[in-house]
Amino acid sequence: MANTMMDVKSLKNFINGEWKEVEGETTAVINPATGETVVHVPLSTKRNSR
Amino acid sequence: MFRCQRKETVDEAVVAAKLAQKEWAMVPAPQRAEVLYRVGQIMKDRKEKLSQLLTLENGKVIEEARGEVQEGIDMAFYMAGEGRRLFGQTTPAELQNKFAMSVRAPIGVVGIITPWNFPIAIATWKSFPAIVAGNAVVWKPATETPIMAYELAKIYEEAGLPKGVINVVFGSGSSVGDAMVHHKDIRVISFTGSNETGSHIAAECGRQLKKVSLEMGGKNAVIVMDDADIELAVEGIIWSAFGTSGQRCTACSRVIVHEDVKETLEERLLVAMEQLTIGNGLDEKVKVGPIINQAGMEKIKKYIEIGKNEGAKLLAGGYVLTEGEHKEGNYFAPTLFTNATANMRIAQEEIFGPVVSLIPVRSFEEAIEVNNSVTYGLSSSIFTKDVNRVFQAQRDLDTGIVYVNAGTTGAEIHLPFGGSKGTGNGYRDSGVQALDVFTEWKAIYVDYSGKLQRAQIDVE
Numbered sequence: 001m002a003n004t005m006m007d008v009k010s011l012k013n014f015i016n017g018e019w020k021e022v023e024g025e026t027t028a029v030i031n032p033a034t035g036e037t038v039v040h041v042p043l044s045t046k047r048n049s050r
Numbered sequence: 051m052f053r054c055q056r057k058e059t060v061d062e063a064v065v066a067a068k069l070a071q072k073e074w075a076m077v078p079a080p081q082r083a084e085v086l087y088r089v090g091q092i093m094k095d096r097k098e099k100l101s102q103l104l105t106l107e108n109g110k111v112i113e114e115a116r117g118e119v120q121e122g123i124d125m126a127f128y129m130a131g132e133g134r135r136l137f138g139q140t141t142p143a144e145l146q147n148k149f150a151m152s153v154r155a156p157i158g159v160v161g162i163i164t165p166w167n168f169p170i171a172i173a174t175w176k177s178f179p180a181i182v183a184g185n186a187v188v189w190k191p192a193t194e195t196p197i198m199a200y201e202l203a204k205i206y207e208e209a210g211l212p213k214g215v216i217n218v219v220f221g222s223g224s225s226v227g228d229a230m231v232h233h234k235d236i237r238v239i240s241f242t243g244s245n246e247t248g249s250h251i252a253a254e255c256g257r258q259l260k261k262v263s264l265e266m267g268g269k270n271a272v273i274v275m276d277d278a279d280i281e282l283a284v285e286g287i288i289w290s291a292f293g294t295s296g297q298r299c300t301a302c303s304r305v306i307v308h309e310d311v312k313e314t315l316e317e318r319l320l321v322a323m324e325q326l327t328i329g330n331g332l333d334e335k336v337k338v339g340p341i342i343n344q345a346g347m348e349k350i351k352k353y354i355e356i357g358k359n360e361g362a363k364l365l366a367g368g369y370v371l372t373e374g375e376h377k378e379g380n381y382f383a384p385t386l387f388t389n390a391t392a393n394m395r396i397a398q399e400e401i402f403g404p405v406v407s408l409i410p411v412r413s414f415e416e417a418i419e420v421n422n423s424v425t426y427g428l429s430s431s432i433f434t435k436d437v438n439r440v441f442q443a444q445r446d447l448d449t450g451i452v453y454v455n456a457g458t459t460g461a462e463i464h465l466p467f468g469g470s471k472g473t474g475n476g477y478r479d480s481g482v483q484a485l486d487v488f489t490e491w492k493a494i495y496v497d498y499s500g501k502l503q504r505a506q507i508d509v510e
Binding site: 005006008011013014015016017018022027029030031032033034035036038039041042043044 | 059060062063066070099102103105106107108109193194195196197200203207212213214216217218219220221222225226329330331332339340341342343378379380
């Protein structure tokens with residue numbers, strides 16, 4: 001699987017020098033060459049407070 | 051309720067940026083630049099990994115991905131150099147014992163919104179000048195290609211950029227982007243993307259007297275004159291039309307050809323198009339990668355039908371590749387229409403795919419007129435050996451970028467990048483001109499006469 005290149009499964013926001021997990025909705029980042037999911041990206045519609 | 055919550059995330063980023071910017075602006079610019087030198091060095095060390103990840107999320111072929119990452123590296127060192135320039139001006143004052151100068155001042159918190167087609171290059175065009183000039187950044191990358199943003203944020207962190215100077219908020223334009231545009235403490239929005247979104251942003255920023263820099267669509271043409279080196283023109287067209295599967299804002303989507311060489315050009319283009327290997331961009335042999343997503347595919351398909359209905363002649367392509375290795379991805383065959391006319395929709399509207407329309411013309415003057423007949427004004431190109439035509443063309447082509455004997459793509463980072471007319475609103479990304487987006491001019495007068503000297507009055 002190509003996504004072994006990624007060191008995380010889901011991306012986090014980078015705010016004030018900290019990686020902040022976002023609670024709630026995410027969307028898949030799709031490799032357009034293969035249709036495979038590479039990683040998930042948050043849709044910052046929820047508070048990111050963890 | 052949702053609006054309130056998403057706003058809080060952007061709020062948190064802006065609060066952090068605002069606080070960080072006050073201290074960052076006090077760091078001497080040459081020291082701010084040191085961070086960018088380190089960013090550039092890390093990008094250089096990590097070039098291959100970044101390129102592979104870029105191909106993974108965007109689809110562009112690996113050779114082009116390496117080129118894009120290199121563009122970011124170049125921009126890092128170039129903008130780091132600005133740390134020891136950021137030139138202002140001194141000028142004589144009109145009164146004795148008075149000194150006058152103007153300096154570039156940072157603006158504060160700036161918002162950058164970047165597209166999926168150049169997810170790292172455009173981010174560097176915008177964030178590097180903003181940061182070296184002493185601003186703090188809130189950045190919303192496209193949700194299709196967030197990995198480059200994640201990687202670049204990690205690089206900034208490793209390079210020792212103080213916390214809060216860059217903040218990355220993932221999310222859609224309608225939530226995060228909208229919250230940024232409406233945030234009172236974000237004083238600049240620098241946006242690259244569609245005309246529809248850009249004009250909406252500009253209207254909203256206009257109401258708030260917020261500075262906005264827009265880089266949007268193109269309908270770029272290559273002109274092939276009767277005296278052109280046809281082989282060279284074919285290479286230039288193939289590279290600029292089908293590179294990145296036509297998903298560059300500078301992609302060639304029109305070829306304006308002198309009628310005397312039209313047939314020869316058609317024949318040779320068809321031969322060259324047959325040589326194009328289409329597939330997964332991580333394969334070094336592949337020349338044309340996939341289309342970003344289904345919405346992109348649908349738009350291209352729609353324009354193929356429009357072109358046929360308008361009476362343009364389909365010479366090659368025009369279909370989706372669905373067999374074998376192409377089954378799971380979004381692949382569209384490189385497409386060539388001929389006998390298009392300047393006013394057809396396929397010759398006027400941005401398709402953002404591997405589709406080129408040939409428009410035959412009878413003269414140099416007509417070629418220029420056809421080039422200039424679109425609402426966009428990003429890039430144009432002419433192939434000719436006539437030096438008089440070269441100089442007339444560079445004067446008369448009404449785009450922000452003009453190429454002579456090269457295709458419509460291939461901008462270098464130390465020149466201004468941007469378009470006239472419907473492509474933008476007068477600002478430029480990259481080049482020293484990028485600083486105009488992220489700084490304001492401050493005029494300073496120092497009167498050392500020890501008395502009241504009135505400008506315009508005490509000049510006798």
